[in-house]
Amino acid sequence: MQKILFTILFFIPTLIFAQSDKTFTYENKIYLPNIKTVLCYNSNKEQSLPVILLNSAETLTFGFDDLLAGTKNYWYTIEHCTADWQPSRISSIDYLESFNDDRILNYRYSSNTTRKYTHYELTLPNNQIQPKIGGNYLLKVYEDGDLKKPVISQRFYIVDSQVAVAAEVSNSMQVEDRNYKQKINFTINHSIPIANPYQDVKAVVMQNFNPNTAQINTKPSFIRPNQLVYNDLTTNDFWGENEFRKFDTRSLxxxxxxxxDIFRDNESVNVMLFQDAPRNTSAFANQYDENGNYFIRNTDGRDDRTESExxxxxxxxxxPAPSPNGEAYVxxxxxxxxxxKENKLLYDASRKQFYGNILLKQGLYDYEYVWFDKATNTIETKPFEGAFFQTENSYQIFVYYRKPGARWDTLVGYVNLSNKPSDRR
Known part of the structure; x- marks a missing residue:
């Protein structure tokens, strides 16, 4: 057992610098192992959701680290996508009033760190890349101006605000789930003519900005003058889950x-967290979390971006493993x-323990343990974290509208709410 622990603890995940895939996928993805800590958020608030208003002063901040250090020739472009994150297949002329691509010229080298890296950053929109319609967008970063050398794909949202969304969080209407699930009811208030709400409007509801939880609504429960009501008894039910676990590595x-414990040598730094226990059989314990978010911080230096280890x-x-055929992840x-593979846990059946080592930049992190059941192809937190109605979660509602005869989906409404009234915004 000591040998296993030693191997895991002092093993920094090896970076295999292989050639990347040939094509982009329409999801948040890193294609090269030397790329770490991808950040994308509304510049008004660090680590807020990557959502901005069309034709406003709002911008997105996007950044990442390259652990190969040095300087690379990274380019980027953006592409408009459908409500379900497929390519809209429209010309860039339809959604851009500027150039199609640009090179990332803003970069800085790390300093006072054991592992050297280069931090790259850009702001959108900018003088080169300016979207002109609302919707889902995919930011693509690639090497040497060659789209066949993908580096990062990152989703973000531009809202062409045309509707208002009123929403609430309540107990599940299913009696057996009332103590474990949270239900989202919402109403779309609009003044635009919607001829066929069942075909022209889609609403996506997500918990804690986790794409694994997304539920797509295509049929309103009621249609009223200038209102679409979504409060069906069996839809938009989410497991309440539990408050996120967390750790703090702002200082080493x-x-x-x-x-x-913190272990440091001339080549690496390792942090051992306290062992975690399952929370699926314990009572709900309220604690403050960031709903799965994380913040890069370094109290030992001056610059979080370039001096964090x-x-x-x-x-x-x-x-114990919840079932014989599955895998655990952080x-x-x-x-x-x-x-x-990076966040998959190894399992020691003799000790009934899961282990994993993940390379992370200094900061504050929320995390949770999930079980992927291969038999049912489902991802669950309940086997390790439990599920409670009292858990504070954030919910995001995105409303898409496609005008009759239009060739793309426009994001016309958005709301981010919490089941704590004081946190709603």
């Missing part, structure tokens, strides 16, 4: 929240809630 000089973070979960917004 002392052990902060949930950090058990990369550390191997050891996660340990003391729990998820959060820091990895876009994506099941990947």
């Amino acid at each position: 000089r002392y052990k902060a929240d949930n950090v058990k 990369y550390t191997g973070v050891l996660f340990t979960l003391n729990a 998820l959060g917004r820091f990895n876009n809630y994506t099941l990947s």
Whole structure:
């Protein structure tokens, strides 16, 4: 057991610098192992959701680190997408009033760090890339001006605000689920003519900006003058889940929240977290979290972006495997809630423990453990985290409208709400 622990703890995930895939996928994805810590948010508030208003002063901040350091020739472009994140297949002339692509020229080298890297950053819209219609967009970053060398794909949203969305969070209407699930009811108030709401309007509801939870609404429960009501008894039910677990690596000089040990040598830094226990059988315990978010912070230096260290973070979960055919993962917004080899946990059946080491930049992190059941092809947090109606979650509602005869979906409404009234905005 000591040998296994030593191997995991002092193993920084190896970077295999292989050629990337040949094409982009329409999701948040990193295509090269040397690319880390992709950030994309509304510039008005750090780590807010990547949503901005069309024709406003709002901008998006996008950034990432290259662990190969040095300077690379990174280019980027954006593409308009449908409500379900497929290419709209319209000309760039239809959605851009500027150039099609540009090179990322804003970059800085790391300093005072054990692992060297280069931080790249850009702001959208800018003088070169200016969207002119609302909708879903995919930001594509690629090498040497060659779209066949993908580096990053990142989703973001531009709202052409034409409708208002009123929403509330309540208990599930299903009696057996009232203590475990949260239900979203919402109404779209509009003044635009909608000839066929069942065909022209789609509303996507998401929990904690986790794409794995997205539910698509195509049929309103009631149609009233200038209103579409979505409050069907069986739709938009979400497991309440639990408050996120968290850890704090803002400083590597002392052990902060949930950090058990810090190991440092000339080549790497490793952080061991306290062992986690399953919370599926315990009572709900309220604690403050960031609904899965994370923040890059470094109290030991001056610049969070370029002086923050990369550390191997050891996660340990003391729990039996929920089923014989499945896998456990550590998820959060820091990895876009994506099941990947990097955040997959190893299982020691003799000790009933899961282990994993993930390379992460210094900061504050929310995380949770999930179980991927291969038999049912489902992702669940309940086996490790439990589910409680009392859990504070944020919910995002995106409303899309396609005019009769139009060739693309326009994002015409958006709301971000919480089941805590004081947090709604």
